[in-house]
Amino acid sequence: MCKRVAIVGAGTTGFRATTPDVSYRELTYEAATKAYFEAGIGPKEVDAFVATSEDFLEGYSISDEYSPDQLGAVLRPIYTIPGDFIHSLASAYMMILSGIGNIMVVQGMSKASNMLTLDEMVSFAMDPIYNRPLKESPHAVAGMEMARFLYETGATRKQCAQVVVKNKRNALNNSFAGHGALIDCEYVLNSQVISFPLTQMDISPHSDGAVVMVLAEENTAKRLSEKPIWIRGIGWSTDTPGLETRNWGEAVYAQMAAEMAYKMAGIRYPRKEIDFAEINDEFSYKELQHLEAMKICKKGEAGPLTEMGGTEIKGEFPVNPSGGCLGVGNLFELNGGHKVLEVVRQLRGEAGKNQLRSVTTGLAQSWRGIPTTTGTVVILSN
């Protein structure tokens, strides 16, 4: 690629189960103010903006209407990606490569606490003809996927529980995280069964929050930031959305998105060339499944590696030092935003007590949740 692009500003509100004192407008405004401040720019210097939202998660039938004001993007080029935050990041990245401009802003926001009928909304994403008439919970989809994953790889429920224990513990040291806790595997295994083998504790609770990032082309990036974090590779992919024909054991979307990102970054041995990863763990087993899909672990290896502590902060390959979705909270379309944010903080050496030693390359991955098969991956270096 001829142009290099870096993240030069990242702002967030942090993530909490509820944020009753601010509206979605103020939430994004706070994250944007911090991001612009960090990059040393104002919104007028931004060439284009990309917002991330899904209508029913915001409670508007055309949610993108409400995107410009709180970003300072009135009468400016801005559009919305109803996808993951990393999709929006990719879209902004492509705008810079296309020559549309040098400075781009990407926004994502979650007000999950404002959705009173969240389960119905997720059910509403299922095929209306073949799936919805059964009136089954979207968690049944996760339960079935978990069962098949355990069956194919030999991973155990205890290993999944260990993911929960690790991530919630990591979150205790992350001031942005909203769901940190000190628990053990027994606690997870004994929690209420939602859709066997999936228990309540295997499911990440949701959070509110906002993330805004400023991207810049190489020369501008070096001018704006002392610690630009470079986008070395980015990928996104969608497998079949149908429940009937999809591959239930493997996360093919994550594999394909990772392959695209690895190719761009020139990475051949991800486990060696990448120092740590922030991986979607909306459900505990997803962390293991994604690790294997992205070839960071061989099939069947992620469970044992986790059990032996290999993915702990002090482990051989740290995974979700932030606390992941299980510890920070499920942020829906912002999930990727939080992952990228943590990788940026680690690479800048700003991750506080969870700071990893001498890391230079990190991976952030996201998944769009039940019932989708869409995944995104970005590889960042300092």
Add this chain to the structure above:
Amino acid sequence: MEITEKHVAETATKLSINDILGKKVLSVKWEPKLKYAWDNGPALGRYLAELKNGKIIAKKCDKCHRIMIPPRMFCELCWRPTGEWVFVQDTGIVNTWVVSYVDWKATRLDIQRGVRPITPAVIEIDGASKGMGILHHLDEVDPWKIYRGMKVRAVWKPAEERIGAITDIKYFKPME
């Protein structure tokens, strides 16, 4: 490659709604419950609270000096936090308006039987900056005699019925 009738002929099968309701073709019904409780935040929260008090409150930007309604915590144009709260009048002028023969469900009103058309308008509020309008209804007026620049005044619900909502103002009516 012209796109002709031949190309598009079989791309879509025309139905009438009666084909679906009459089960000539198969279908599935669904009624999702999509319910929310949106956090108001300090700006709209205060706006609604003052409506309950029978007052309209705005917020001022210290830089562009716009007095903005509805109030907001930041000025979207100057990109900075807004300054003082300002009470504005409950009067204004009609910027633009509609004489609607349909309600929100696109159901036709029975105009022949004397049902009054709905007359929503953008009303520029006195005391706010020029051009600062809100959407509301007009009433106690001949729909066909509304004009641009017409002076109007808010008609409030009685204090005990107000809940802190935009509908605490029943409608606006002409000042003469």
Add this chain to the structure above:
Amino acid sequence: MRRVAIVGAGLTKFYRNVQETPKELAYEAAKMALDSCEMKLSDIDCVVHGTAPDAFDGVHMKGEYLSDASGGYRKPYMRHFVGGGSGVLSPIHGWFHVASGLFDTCLVVAEEKMSCAYPHPAGAFLTIFDHTTEQPLYPTLIWIFAIEMNRFMTTHGYRKEDIALVAVKNKKNAMDHPSAQLPGEITVQDVLNSEIMAWPVNRLDISPTSDGAAAIVLAAEHVARRVTEKPIWIDGVGWALDTAYWCTRDLYYPDYLEVAARQAYKMAGIKEPSKEIHVAEPYDPFTYKELHHIEGLMLAPRGKSVQMLVDGVFNRDGNLPTSPSGGLLGVGNPIAAAGLMKVIEIFLQLRTEAGKRQVPGKPTCGVAQAWGDLMQVGTVVVLRN
């Protein structure tokens, strides 16, 4: 900057109600687009999908639901969204994909099935408004158009009978469009006599609700030259959003569109749009909207579009034909698909392949535009042959 061309196009019939599922509609358009340039799905590097609210098709995250039918299976696939403007944002977003150098080919699909919302999509139109300060007043989409039309008319002194000519022109143009839902020969009097919806908007001032899909294939220059002798180049793209506080704007003029158009014209090197652009597809969900947008696109001076319309400038054989396809008023309005239909019309016009709809004089430069949200979005694409 890499040059990117449109090399193929496909489009379904537009109807009020269709039997096809949203997926099946998307497939028909995407398949036709690929066939039109003799490409296979395996020749496509990435896919983008433009579709308006989930509330129409009635599927949450409908971009995901539509992915396989749009050719997105195991490919980089991304949906974008700016309400009604999504249709013309689609080639723009596809352009980023190819112009960035990451991909050589991109399949661009737009689909909408509004009839899923039954008995009516009113709930979707209600909930575009601010949930706290506007929705409790039970507004409807038609009001906001009527509000804008009124402001537009009273500011310039336009008459309803003149604006009605847009419906007459577009519905007549649509008689030659194979996908058209509501073509016909009507008179100004028919428009004025059609039932009042919300004065100043009558029934025939409004485009219908529709089901339909459209698709195009984009390719980088080296691929485009290989697959077609007549690539149509995307030379300019522009888009912008205005504030969501729509009551604080003067609705008589679409500033958001002027900003978007200036961006696109600058990129395309256009200095005098009214002279350099030969054919235009301005967005016409309502009659006055075509004129409003012609002014915003700077194809007519402010306050002069109606006179030009009356003089026949915008007729198919006029100096600056607008909506030669028949527009949304004539062909139909499956929101995002209708926007992409407009892009396809310019594509066909510049290839002189529009059949009976062909404008005279071998046009070399055309513009397609869409609008959306709360009177807020402008999306503009400049094409050349």
Add this chain to the structure above:
Amino acid sequence: MALIERYQKTTDISYWPGQIPMSYIYTAGRAGEKFFREIMNGRILGARCDSCEITYVPPRTYCEKCFARLEDRYVEVGTKGQVHTFTLCYQSFDGTRRETPSIVAIIRIDGTDGGLVHWLGEVEFKEVYIGMPVEAVFKSEGEREGSILDVKYFKPSR
């Protein structure tokens, strides 16, 4: 942060309730129409793409891999299959807890690459295993109305 004024008292904080009031009717579509008409006859239909060597169940008008049109490639696939994966679900679609959980499974129809999402019946949860052979149990003919619910559930087959 970033704001100059914030709420200082919990009692001042407020929210505004609302909803998106919508209702829908979805046509079964071109492939779905064929599928559900056959379901009413107690048969399950798939669609075969010869070049990709794939049989889709439920049938589609297109092959997602190569975009071939499959409308003249609908095939009857039988009503037997295997449990591809399964779960015991205690939650309803709206998130409410159910007293009696249901066994939900992906049934891979024999000889195909697809199947149906459906319930398992006439079997205890602890007896179910991945790979278990099952067959469709239909409602009686008079009760069928062209819906996925015309299949009552799948039961173990011998």
